[in-house]
Amino acid sequence: xxxxxxxxxxxxxxxxxxxxxxxxxxxxxxxxxxxxxxxxxxxxxxxxxxxxxxxxxxxxxxxxxxxxxxxxxxxxxxxxxxxxxxxxxxxxxxxxxxxxxxxxxxx
Numbered sequence: 001x002x003x004x005x006x007x008x009x010x011x012x013x014x015x016x017x018x019x020x021x022x023x024x025x026x027x028x029x030x031x032x033x034x035x036x037x038x039x040x041x042x043x044x045x046x047x048x049x050x051x052x053x054x055x056x057x058x059x060x061x062x063x064x065x066x067x068x069x070x071x072x073x074x075x076x077x078x079x080x081x082x083x084x085x086x087x088x089x090x091x092x093x094x095x096x097x098x099x100x101x102x103x104x105x106x107x
Contacts, residue, residue, distance in 0.1 A: 004041050006063035013063075017041075030056065043067075070095060 001022065003014040019038065023029045026040075030047055033040035034055045040047070044064075050056040058064070070091060074084060 002041075005065045006060065007065045008063050012065075 001016065001018075003016045006013045006015060021032070021038065023032075026042060026046060029040045030042055030050065032038050034050060039059060040056070044051070047056055051058070072088065072091070
């Protein structure tokens with residue numbers, strides 16, 4: 001079972017979670033949470049729309065772990081795979097931060 005990873009400042013906790021229903025499908029998990037049937041431990045980009053609409057809300061937000069980005073692990077023998085290269089390229093494009101607009105010096 002996956003333990004929830006929480007942090008606040010420099011302190012971190014791994015909290016084992018027990019319940020009468022355990023799922024490994026993020027869509028199923030968030031759908032149940034939207035119905036008020038439990039809590040969902042989800043990456044914020046995956047539930048951004050539900051948070052914006054108000055069908056989900058943050059719980060334990062001060063303890064949310066900060067993750068600098070997505071991580072992809074794959075065996076080195078798969079590096080030459082065209083589908084994998086395309087997937088990695090697409091993820092990089094979709095997650096790239098837009099360039100910061102710099103103020104032009106006035107003439």
